[in-house]
Amino acid sequence: MRSFDPVSLRLFIAVCEERNIASAAKREAIVPSAVSKRISQMEDEAGVQLLERGRRGVTVTAAGEVLWRYARESLQLLDRMQAELGAFADGVQGHVRVFASKSAVAQVLPEDVSAFAKKYRDVRVSLEEREIWEVVRGVEEGRADIGVCWDAVDLRGLTTHPYHRDRLAVVVHPDHALALRETVSFEETVDYEHVDIVARSIMQATQRSAAAAAGKQMRYRIQVSTVDAAYRVVAAQLAVAIVPQEEASAIQQTLGLKVIPLNNDWAQRQFVIAVRNKGLSLPAQLLLESLQTSVKLSSVVIAPLDGAIQ
Missing domain, CATH: 3.40.190.10 (Periplasmic binding protein-like II)
Structure with a gap:
């Protein structure tokens, strides 16, 4: 069996997550027929059925679940390798990718990242504003080392640390x-x-x-x-x-x-720093510690308002 190429793996992951070939094709900016052809080629090469196709979408088979898991891990490693090699090519010693929600970027996060960047000048930090669900998915898939967002979403698959509140x-x-x-x-x-x-x-x-x-x-x-x-x-x-x-x-x-x-009590929001359960690179770990320190040093404490629901 030949090794699957990264493009095919990424398309397969998209189909598994969307449970629909058309939706996956739209997400990856490719025509549905091309996605379907790629999946069929992968099934031919693997010698097993990876997806069960139906009128309302697809169901991932047991074999497909195995490939889905390893595909995610493989692309995460590939993305990290490319990022770190790119960092060396640019003459820096580290690169940390941060996905953050709009509210986090609009408030204290840029200042906290700036403070870190001034201290560790050989580490490059890429800060990208994303929708909150993209923050979580980006960290889960390894496209981001660190995510910062409101804790109102499902974060059970990630390790979280308290950040600032608003x-x-x-x-x-x-x-x-x-x-x-x-x-x-x-x-x-x-x-x-x-x-x-x-x-x-x-x-x-x-x-x-x-x-x-x-x-x-x-x-x-x-x-x-x-x-x-x-x-x-x-x-x-x-x-x-x-x-x-x-x-x-x-x-x-x-x-x-x-x-x-x-x-209202729910109007006070807790933001969190989210990371994968697996080990962080040293630059990412240093940034995580720096963000945690900024919370401890912050003099702005949002206390419950008079009349707030307790």
Whole structure:
């Protein structure tokens, strides 16, 4: 049996994860027929059936599960090898890849990475902003050494360490009915039209669940793809927006908006540093320790607000 090439392995992994050849093809930017042909060639070379095809998608066979596991491990090692060789070619002694959610990048993470980079000048850190599910998948697959994100997602397959916390707040126009409040519950904001920030699907899903638990339903006035656009909508008095308090504080004076912390217990978010259960490279371990130290040294402690649900 011939060895499988990395491209075929990557396509096979995509099909196993998506459980659908068309979806895998879209994810990997290739036509479905080419993916199907690759899988068939792999089955011919292996001499076993790897997938069971059906009208609603595919099911991974026992043999396919074995290949899936080894394919992930092989590509992880290959990616690490290429990254480390590339680092030597560039004249540096190490390379650490970090995937982080939008909220993490918008707040303290860049400063923490910068502090590390100044101390370890021969280590290159690649910081990439990703959707929260991509952060988790990237670490699991070995495309990232370290992930930083909100702990609202399933992280059971990874080792996690507490990072910084933040609190969600509602941003309103100064003439809004809530503008004079010092704190407010999320349920009270649901009575007003909101901005739907599609780039933050986890936050939106959490809000919809909280609204449903209160017997209410979210009402969205307008949908935007960035937080900056959401602020402009609020400034135009079209709706209110739920965003991290620390992010919003920077624009409070610029646009003259009012940022009101939410006093719900779930509005205080815990961010985590996620790594694979297997050993980290020395540069990645040093960065992990540096990020943990920044948490201990941080003088900003977000305590529960008066009236918050305990």
